[in-house]
Structure formats: structure tokens, C-alpha cells
Amino acid sequence: MAENKRIDEPTGTQTVGHEWDGIEELNTPLPRWWLLTFYACILWAIGYVIFFPAIPLLHDATKGISGWTSQGQLETALSAEAKRRAPITAAIAATPIEQLPANDKLMQAAIEGGRAAFKVHCVQCHGSGAAGSRGYPNLNDDDWLWGGDLATIHYTVTHGVRNPDHSETRFSQMPAFEGVLTTAEIGSTVSYVRMISGQQQPNAASARGAVLFAANCSQCHGPEGKGGRQFGAPNLTDGIWLYGEDRAAITQTVMKSRFGVMPRWNNRLDPVTIKMLAAYVHSLGGGEAAPNPAPAAASNVKP
């Protein structure tokens, strides 16, 4: 092949001697700066290997004299982010929870921080959309066992529900009526409850149940069954049922009672995170305005 080399007339360049279907390849010399650029790249690569972690070894890799690591870069970025957040965190720490909404920027920051913390600590029971499930309250709705204003939510998150080791925890105690009332009486009471929540028409059973309700239930749930937040007693007249609205579920509740539990977070999370969680839960759509005179948390019933 090489013996077919010839000088190409129009360009004056030698061919490499190959020929395919009449097409020949010219042996055009590369410019010398290209070669020098190539050498410069090699030098650069050598410098790179010296300065940065590069060569994989059995258990590790060469470290490089610059000391750069990707973990180190991440740490730098995280600490820069923490530094950026520091004033916001300090401001949230210094602001009483009731006054957070007055500062829109602070409230938004708290909600975003709460959203992140919720994903870590709360979704296990309340679900990733805070929609809850049977036995675990939906935090998006407007029905609150203990109250839905910022301070009350904050108290609930801080102290939890039914933590035996904690004196300030929320504690509601509904007696189990199995044995206290007969099965027929329980059936009548359930009929009454379903009547006041609009699930069935009044009848003889519900009329009997009304008397039983007034005697046994109205202390906590109120004479009209609208609940009592100071006791954590749910409103029985609305459309929201934590454990189900059908006859079997309500019967089970009356007979056995239900004791839902939520951990207290004041021994696990810092105060700022708890504030942020309260702000986030309040923002989900059911948040209530602060009641004017006394904060709801003051009238918490202890066991």
C-alpha cells in the first residue's frame, strides 16, 4: 500500500497510499500547536493526579496533595447552608409561636423547615401527605381533638399524647363501657351517635340512646355531642371519624375505648424544629386562628 504514495496535485500534499473506490487519504500534517496543546493536556493530567484523589487502590485511593474530597466539599456546602440559615433559625427561636404569622417571611421559612422535619419524624403515622389513616388523625382537615391554633398544635407536638413518663402530656380517658352498659344499651347509644351525626334517621333506639348519652357521655362530649377540646373529646356530630363511622367501628369504640398515642417530641427534637412542625401542620389547611383570651393548652386535663 505504502508504495502507492504519491503527491496529490491540487494540494501538493502526499497521500498515505490507501485508496478505496478512487478516494485517497491525504497525509496532511497537523499543526504543531495542536501537538503542543496535546502535551499540555498530558501535563495537566499529571498535575491533576498529583493534586486530586485519582488512582484507586485496593481499599482506598490516592489522596492527592490538595486534600480535596467530595465529602469535604459536601460538608463545606452544608456548613455554608447552616450559616445562611442561622439568622432565620435564631429569629424563629426568639419569636413566640403565636407571633410567627405576623412575620410572613419567618412563617414561610418555618413552614418549609417543618415540611422537611415532618418527612423525617411524622410520616410514619400521619402519612407523607399528613392525611393520616384509621387511628391516626388527618392533619389537613378542620377537625381537631385538642385544638387547631398554632399554640395548641405546638403544645401537642411538644408533649405528645399519653406519654406515661411525662406529666404535661395530653391525656384523654374514655371509659370502656363493656360491662358498664349492656349490649342493647350500647347499641342504642351508637344509634343515637349515628343519628346526631346525620347518618341515620331518629328512631326508638336512638331515643333510648339519647337518655344513655346524657347520663354517660355528655360530661366530656357535651350535651349536644359536639365534643370538648379541654378533654380531647371528639365532636360526634361532624363528618370526620378517626376510627370509622360505621356501626361496628363506633360500637367497638364505646365498648373497648380507644387510646391513641403520640410520642412527645421535646426530648427528641430541638425547640426550633418543634415550632417549625407546628407551623407546617397549621399551614395544611385546617389551622385555626388563636383563641382570644386563654391559650387552650392551659386547660389540659391531667390523668
Add this chain to the structure above:
Amino acid sequence: MSNLEGLIDPGSPLYEKRKGVYPKAVDGFFRRLKWAAMAVTLTIYYVTPWLRWDRGPYAPDQAVLIDLANRRFYMFAIEIWPHEFYYVAGLLVMAGIGLFLVTSAVGRAWCGYACPQTVWTDLFQHVERAIDGDRNAQVRLANAPWSFEKIVKRVSKHAVWIVIGVLTGGAWIFYFADAPSLMRSFLKGDAPLVAYSTVAILTATTYVFGGLMREQVCIYMCPWPRIQTAMLDEKSLIVTYKDWRGEPRTHGVKKAADQGIKTGDCIDCTQCVQVCPTGIDIREGPQIGCITCALCIDACDKVMAQIGQPRGLIDYCTLDDAAIEKAGGTSKPVLKTLFRPRTLAYLSIWSAIGLAMLFSLGARTRLDLSVQQDRNPIFVQLSDGAIRNNYTVKIRNMEARPRKVMLRVSGLEGARMWTQDGGRATASHEVEVSVEPDSVMKVRLFVAAPRNGPERQPFEISAQAAGANEKGDSDATQFERPEHEEDEE
């Protein structure tokens, strides 16, 4: 082995040292055209960022500004948001088709007159001539041994080049920030690091490309000459040496005439080669190194005038016309060459895109609404029996003033909506929100509707700026309800 040895032939080296190009100064029509092109392009480049344009108190007053931090692009009366980036895409398509148009009509005119590489190389070569003298003096200086004079000339030349490089890189950054304040902080030394590094990089590229590499960039680094080679056709005007008129070339016209030898018009004075900024010989025919700057036409015309021959031995000429002239015919008029189906097609596509963009710029609304239904949870049961859906609503106020925007729900029976601020007490079929000037507002909208209704019901949320007769914007979304299960017992 023998093959390899055959390939690496000392006679044809693998690498080649750059041949020095020392273009000679020339004057003429095309040289003046190049001066004009240089003046226009450099003026546009350096002056544009300093032009002011009043947009009121909420927007920058720089006429042309690429505000990367806030993701806005300002160009005189036009403001482009990131979601309107298709206008920039449209401009790029127009630029592409514009290049097709120019290339098919007048060949590599972009390369010869308007390309920054050409303009800055030209500028650098004028600096070189001012310091070192014209071609012959430059060649002498290059071959001369190092002396005090040579050192002074080299140092001052490279210093001027670097100053031009700094000014070039310096002008670039002003397109990305408020020019006067950036200038002040740049000189004080407290401008952002990226400003200094951009200037440093562009200084380096300007100096290296315009001062040191020049035609090497065009021949080896730039893809555009190769693409243009594919777009040229036999009807494109290119710089042509009319060999049928010039050949056989000779130095000794008189001697040849004495001997009765017929000679062409080319007297082989090599003026065309000497003035060429890329160092080629146009008489070898069309080639990749030719940027069609037409300086060889100026040079040759001058010589033809001196020896009493008609101008245009080297001239803009199409391949078709070359064939016609070679056969003794007369070439087509220039206008007919320029306006032919292909160029007219490019021109009409180019103008159609431009007109479509102008029309849509004129008709665009400066209020934009996008509604996203929250998916987790899809619906919320409220205590009074109604169903609530949540929506994340983004309202773009693209005007440089704060505006009150009325959101309305339509097509959803009994719907009431409210935002976090007002709470459910303010629920109504419409909600007013205040949107900051030139910004996007994100609002969480709660919409409650009676439980009775389809499981999935399409409806619409619309936005209208208060007191504006602009048509506003609306977005379709849906309302979802739990499955209907008969749980009566």
C-alpha cells in the same frame, strides 16, 4: 513495521510549524467595507451595555441586560422570562437561517467581514502594522536577531494586544449586570470573582486567538467553514481568480510578447498573496482557508489599473458564471444571482419567523397563571361534610409594577375558596391576592365544594389583574371527591 516506517516519512512530517502570515496593507472598496463592518460591530459590542432604557422603579434601566441571577433578559422594550425562552430560541433559529441566506447568496461573507475572529484579528494586525511597519518590515523584524529595538517593539505590541484583550473581556461582563455600578466595583476591586475570572479568560482568548493563532482558528478550530462549504452552491458569489483570463501568468510580459508567446493578464506580482490575512494563494482556486474578505480583489484591481488592464481579474463570481465566462459568454447580472429561488426561500422563512415572533410578542399577556392540584392528599373531608381540594397556584406578574390579581373559580357548583392568610372565614368564589412587581407568587389555594358531585370534575381557575383590560389567564384543573359508597345501614 515497514508500513509504519513508510508512513512516517521525513519528507512529509506529521506536524507542521505554523507559517508566518504578514499581510500587507491595502486600500480599496472592500478594505473600506471591512473598515465599516469593523466600526459597526465594535461599536455595537462596546456601546450596547451602556445604553439606558427607562422601565420604571421596579426594573433595571439597562437597555440590554442578561440578568442571570433573576433569570430575566431585557432588550429595549422587550422583557423575556425564562418560560418565554422560545423567543431566544427563535432568534437563534433566525440567526441560523440568516447565515444560510448570506452564505448561499454571497458565500462566506460572515467569515470575511463580521465574524469576531476576523474583526479582532484585523484590529490586531493594524496594531502590528502601526508598531512593526508593513509586511516587509515585519518579515525583516521577524528574521532579525534579538536587539533592543526588537525587544521594545515586541513588548509594546504584545502589551497593546493585551490591553485590547482586557477591554474586550471587560466589555463582555457589562451585558450581565448594571454597567456603571459594575464598572465602579470592578475598578475598586470588590466585584464578584466571576467578573474578574470572565475578564481574565476572555482577555486570554482574545490575545491568543487574535494575536497568536489568527487564521489557525479559522482553518483548524472553527466548524463553520466546513458547514458553509456544504451550503455554498454553484450560484453563490465567491472570490474567484479568473484563470481563463489570467493564465498563463508571467513576470516577463514584454519578453513573452517578443517571443510571440501568448500570455494572460496575471503578471504574477503576488500582491494577492501578500495582502491575504490567512496567507493563501487565491489563484489555486476555492479553498478552506479563504474567508472571502476580498482584500485580494482590492490588491489585484490596483495592479490591473497600473498595467492598464480592466479590473476584476480576481473578483466575486459564481461557479456558474465562471463556466459561462470561460466559454466566452457574459455572466448574469448580480441582482439575478442574489435573488434566486433558494435565497428567496431562505429570506421568506427568515421573515416569517421574525414576523411570527413580533406578532406573538405584541399579543402576549403579562399575567400568567398555572394551577397544580395537590396530590397528597387528593381530597380532604371537612367536618361539615364538604370536600376540600388543595391547589398550588403560581401567578406570574410580568409587569414592572405591583398588581392586585383576582382569582376566580368557574365551573364548580357551590365552590368556595380561600388562602392561608384569610382562612376559611373569607371563603368566596373569588380571592384577591397582591403580586409583587416582576415576580412569581406562589399561593396555596383551598377549594371546598359540596360532597355530592362527580368523583372527578374538571373546572377552571382564572386570574385577572384588577383594573386592567388585559385578558388575563386561566388554567384548567379538576376537583376530586371520595368514592361514593353507600354506608347507610
